[in-house]
């Protein structure tokens with residue numbers, strides 16, 4: 001198969017949802033379709049259960065599992081599907097944001113009863129900002145839930161989407177009979193009352209055909225006709241181009257648990273979802289079919305085994321092919337590196353691979369060369385943008401609890417920050433180090449890993465910060481900027497890249513500062529230039 005065909009057949013995407021909406025179940029059903037796993041339950045362990053929030057042994061165990069499930073690949077109807085796993089747990093939201101820089105599209109799972117939830121809002125916002133094509137899957141139709149039109153409204157209102165249903169439920173919960181597939185123009189019916197299997201798929205392109213009554217009964221037939229009329233009246237026709245530009249989002253209904261509506265979703269997905277797309281580097285736009293390799297690190301995973309300190313850096317290939325044992329330029333370090341055992345991912349396994357194509361993810365063993373956002377090329381100095389840091393939610397001073405191990409501690413902190421576990425800020429005033437995380441859970445993870453992987457001990461001290469804002473002085477010589485730096489000295493720090501950060505201790509002080517120094521712009525993400 002030629003290089004271009006290899007690119008065209010790849011679909012690299014992420015599934016995002018609020019925890020418990022059914023992401024894991026849907027992933028598993030997709031893998032079953034691809035024949036990549038044989039039984040249900042195989043992917044189940046992949047999530048960090050709510051009950052494990054303070055049990056870091058459990059986190060460690062799960063971290064190990066999630067290396068294997070970070071990328072789940074399978075072949076379906078000759079398409080190479082790469083699913084990038086995104087942690088559902090909100091304490092790991094930053095991981096998810098970063099993974100979204102490596103996907104070409106996403107599927108958003110929404111629970112029919114709960115509708116749009118908090119995590120969904122945040123994740124979809126990131127996708128919208130990047131114009132990532134999205135398909136919505138409304139799940140758990142086997143249960144009583146919200147009215148389909150109310151849900152479609154909610155998607156538009158709360159997520160700012162512009163939706164168009166490509167399937168429509170026939171009844172719901174107790175009365176759920178099946179689904180009319182608007183995209184394929186057919187009806188899928190459940191078998192009997194069990195709601196476990198699709199009994200029949202009946203081609204049905206004319207909804208006015210009186211046959212409908214015989215198939216689903218009079219009341220359901222009338223309802224379906226009315227609903228579809230409303231759908232056609234209210235929502236614009238599906239337009240692939242608008243979907244690809246992130247301007248329209250098709251919606252499917254189904255039940256992942258019962259494998260209902262999943263095949264329809266997958267079939268439509270492989271047809272409409274984009275193959276690997278061009279990506280903007282700081283220097284220029286890079287096309288996937290360029291001959292020379294380029295790719296970037298979007299995730300780093302520490303080894304489970306504390307005796308082996310090596311890590312796995314996940315590289316998304318943007319252009320060219322990645323070949324084993326070929327030297328590539330690590331742009332930030334300016335040095336060439338060769339990889340003798342790059343990993344590719346297949347189902348829940350990883351294996352050494354000789355060649356990978358755009359859209360694929362390779363896992364590279366790393367002893368500390370990589371950090372998130374690093375770029376590999378064949379010699380060109382390219383830097384991929386778009387892996388910003390967001391303001392952490394929790395902040396604490398980190399202290400050395402074992403003075404004999406200060407070297408180990410700083411190395412450990414350094415490497416954990418490169419992995420993106422948390423953010424490090426160094427106070428301008430006294431050089432003290434402050435760790436910022438998205439969730440309280442990370443503090444325990446860091447403490448545990450410093451001790452077990454680096455032999456260092458740390459303790460924490462509270463540091464009340466409301467938000468970290470990246471400072472953009474506009475003009476460094478400006479009087480106002482200098483006054484800001486003098487007056488706010490106590491609250492200023494440098495992040496790991498050396499960018500100046502203002503640590504506001506309350507919403508009020510943030511507002512006051514903004515009012516007092518209007519020419520100093522405060523940004524809530526690190527990437528504003």
Ligand code: G4P
Nearest residue numbers: 017018019020021022023024025088139140255256257258
């Ligand atoms: P997540 O990865 O998004 O967090 O969700 P996950 O797939 O783990 O699903 C969360 C719960 O919802 C699970 O039940 C799962 O079985 C259930 N579920 C998923 N899809 C459907 C569906 O289509 N219909 C119904 N009725 N339930 C669904 P659980 O009891 O929390 O877990 P488990 O004991 O089944 O593992």
